[in-house]
Amino acid sequence: MSFREKYSRLGERYERIDGPLERFFDPLRRKAAAFVSGKILEVGVGTGLMLPYYPKDIELHAIDAVPEMLRVAEKKAKELGLNxxxxxxxxENLEFPDGSFDTVVSTFVFCTVPNPEKAMKEIHRVLRPGGRAVFLEHTKSDCRLINWLFLKPLDILLGWLIEDNTLRETHRLVGEYFKVEHEESHYGGIVRIIVGRKEG
Known part of the structure; x- marks a missing residue:
């Protein structure tokens, strides 16, 4: 079963699974949202867990591969009064012209997207020169002990449940495409905020 099928079956129930972790992630979502400005694209919006943290005056465009989750996010955005x-x-296939956005946001997407390098290329393409890419992602820790004792078992569980790969090095992939201006490591490096600038 593909990640799309697994997430489509979850729909609104996804927040019940993710809910216990959100008390750890909420402050990080708020921090990540502080870096956004202008015309924004959120890649992999899911059920809209980032939406409450965006400034009210932004122009937001949001995509997701799973229609069932997108409907939940759209309803939430209307309730929040977001444009x-x-x-x-x-x-991996963003249907927007080159340089369309001032900011692209990705939160806990690159642990799931099937082809992370292709997705990163697409984010780079649709971002205007000088624009920002903001990532809040699960990443492999710099500590091997954490990886083996915590992330590896979690990777097996979440991989089976929602096709989530907790051992990807998204922070390194960001550095291949963007000039990293800010990086924060949390919970032993298993979660990071990375902010990159598109040069040119």
Whole structure:
């Protein structure tokens, strides 16, 4: 079963699974949202857990590969009064022209997207020169003990449940495409905020 099928079956129930972790992630979502400005694309919006943290005056475009989750996010955005448009779309194939956005946001997406390098290329392409890419992602820790004792068992569980790969080195992939201006490591490096600038 593909990640799309697994997430489509979860739908609104996804927040019940993710809910216990959100008390750890909420402050990080708020921090990540502080880096956004202008015309924004959120890649992999899911059920819209980032939406409450965005400034009210932004123009937001949000995509997700799973229609069932996108509908939940769209309803949430209306309740929050956000100027937002939603699209069923893959991160690896963004249907926007080059340089369309001032900021691209990705939160806990690169642990799931099937082809992370292709998705990163697409984010780089649709971002305007000088624009920002903001990532809040699960990443492999710099501590081997944490990886073996915590992340490896979690990787097996989440991989089976929602196709989540907790051992990816997304922070290094960001550095291959963007000039990293800010990076924060949390919980032993298993979660990071990375902010990159598109040069040119």
């Amino acid at each position: 937002a448009s939603f699209y069923v779309m893959d991160a």
